[in-house]
Amino acid sequence: MTIPAEAFLLDRSLEQTLQHQLRRQIVEGVLEGRFRAGEKLPSSRSLARHLGVARVTVTQVFAELVATDYLTSRDRAGLFISGRIETAQATAGTRPAPVPFDWSLHVEDRYARAQRRDRVSDWRRYRFPFVYGQADPQLVDLSAWRDCAVRSLGRREFAPMTGDLYGEDDPELVDYIARHILPRRGIRARAEDILLTLGAQNALWLVVEILLARGGACAIEDPCYPGLREILSHTGARIHPVPVDAHGLPPDAIPAGLKAVFTTASHHSPTGATMPVERRRALLRHALAQGCAIVEDDYEFEMSYSGSSLPALKAMDEAGAVIHIGSFSKSVFPGLRLGYIVAAPPVISEARALRSLMLRHPPGLLQRTLANFLSLGHYDAQMNRMRRAYAARREVMDTAIRDSGLQLAPGGGQGGSSFWLTLPAGIDAARLGHILRERDVLIEPGHPFFAEPAMGGTFYRLAYSSIPVERIPEGVARIAQAIRELL
Template identity: 55%
Template sequence: MAAIPVEAFYLTPGATGSLQQQIRAMVTQGILAGRFRPGARMPSSRGLAGHLGVSRITVTLAYSDLVSSDYLTSAGRSGYFVSGTAPLAPEFPASAPPAEAIDFKGLTGGRFSSVVRVERPDDWDRYPWPFIYGQADPTLFDHQNWRQCALRALGKRDFAALTSDYYERDDPLLLQELVRSILPRRGIAAREEEVLLTLGAQNALWIAAMALLGPGRRAVVENPGYPAWRAIVAATGAEAVPVDVDALGLPVEGLAGDVVFTTPSHQCPTNATMPVERRVALLEAAERQGFVIVEDDYEFEMSFLKPVAPALKSLDRGGRVIYAGSFSKSVFPGLRLGYLVGPPGFIAEARSLRGLMLKHPPGHIQRTMAYFLGLGHYDALVNRMKNAYRRRRQVMAEAIATEGLEVAGQGGFGGSSFWMRAGAGVDTEELALRLRADGVLIEPGRAFFAGAGPRNYYRLAYSSIAPQRIAEGVARIARALAPGAARR
């Protein structure tokens, strides 16, 4: 069989992974796609190295790795060949994609795809001034210790945690760390049977809503508030009742519903912090009226200006608060690891519901997070982030004051964003498009409001932007908001 020419291989600019990994990927993709057939001779290591402009040892190591994986075989001085037992993709006759004969949007009612979302470009990190919320800053993350914890979780001693089907259970080591170190800092005393791990806070909120709501029920949601709440409530068949927040968060007077969703520590998106007196009043109202409270405590770790207020759950004596937490803001959003805390009866139902969807979060992620917590790396990371956010917040506050922009809500405990208000005639969705062309990303506020809502609010976050870039970015926003700017 003819040899595979070196011209079949090329390095893609900007590709991820080491050179050795890229060479391995080229070979395996060629074999699985059927371009490199069993028995075909590979280019010599010297020839391929010269063609790609890499060292010969890099090619040799890649070939050796492929031999161990049975993609290649070595024939001594004769070179390397595609293995006769290499994995092959199944072959099917080529066919044109079928026409979409069914109107799936009409069939589903478009009730999920039509939800208004906060729009962010996928390549947000390529913009010079990304004032967007929730993304991780690689300069703050503890790469080395996270990698070590992940490698430890991949070891033989943790093989069962890595590979086992927990069915509906969770990693006991992570549950121990949550109960011992995370929840107590919110004043919450919980047993392991009162905790359920989820794929992030949004998954936790979805599970809580599905377990607690249904047709004919009513759910109070904050307005403005977390956009997904309204969509999640609608998916259950219940009615979402928006209640306007004030400077102290969700008001207690007049609340009427079966479930109340609230963000008392850092109201989303205004950052208002509900005082203890109002938290107590909310719990008393829940007892009188018989409703359940779902507390979304998504950003409590980022309280760096004042001591964090106690969680609603820590004040709950009647078992009416379901607490949702997450590591998305304090570690990184791609981790997708959160948790629910509630009475054993609720957690048992939520666990069974989760089992119908995904059984449990991946074991390797759970065990890695458990080690990251237990070895103290998490606390060090949070402390580093608090110090960085404190500085960025100060820089942004000074820049906003210098440029004369209006802050609608910034909270008194910290967080990672400012809630802003432009002039009454400004459409911040149109403003965001103009700023994007100027390298600046902001988040229009319309998605946070129920119904039509005002269009002149926007959010500026500082978790993903270097402090030395903040002033210029805010200045560009101010210039875009200046009278006549849209016509220039």
């Protein structure tokens, strides 16, 4: 790599000579590790032109640094960082430190303190990663995605998609979602009912912010998706966790006087339970009678294995009381960060204004690439491939779980891309997780899912979207072995 001339900057207001400044910048760059062995310096001509100095100023600095072993010259090829100087670890020691600014008076540490610490970002290093929500790159149609990306980079599509869209979305993507994705869930929606988001997390955040940022009360499922509880905990909202059973959220148990109920009716997160139709009707009746909004997180509707999938709650919602959240993270890939909200226009226009304020809009090129991926049929093909692969893994999981004597929790094997399991009395899931990590196995202990974390001690989740199928039996066997040792 060549270090660009633009990486250097002289400050004419300083007392130091320009030559001294340039030398110092190269030396410090080497010592601090910004310039690395083998990287090429810009030519003295281009650097002099960029800095607005005589070329001899630059050549003198270069000559001095070759003499002191910072730089090395290769015949005709130019000057390079030599690699013969030991680099310092940090910049701290090189200057007299002034009194540092006291950020503790400014930054409250609200978010950093409260954030989840249970996720393992280097999960790929583990041989048996039963982690939820990560993709298997083998199942993604990489070359189709690449074609769609290139297509969205054609001159015709490029111009509109690279502009600042202000608050708008790619009309082609919105159109496809309205016409061909939502009908799969039984939902009929027009463009004004749809807002694109940076994934389901962003959708939940926007919805919570517009419904509950100024207080009020809401119900969540217990256990539930930890990210939702995390978002709600930063608002002034009162949170009522409602224990779920093997059929998901029981409408009778929801208190009166709430502004909103959050539910994962299709596949309860994390147990996987599917809410039966009669319960869905009861939930909608409750919402209408109470004037309480329903937020439906339909986060992995594509992954239904127990027969054909039920319509979404939103499909049964003639009054418009349901805010529906969907995501392409599970079906395309998690790093895509594209999802959507479907709701009545007053909700959408408020969420759009807030989104515009906080980030303008999801990147245009990605929106158009996804629109191409959907409309050219790659999404359907990928879904079918994923469904087949996950169904095969699910069967292997199921057999392995049975064979090794692990215990499913009630409703814990109904759907989605994971199983929800329970432990014998006296074994704590966090402790089990800790032991298994030493044995190259990642499981997800139940604690973060529960309003009262201790309640999660007897539960854990095993997901199979990112573990190769042939490693499943051995992984499950290791879990069973660790449990036996703990008993």
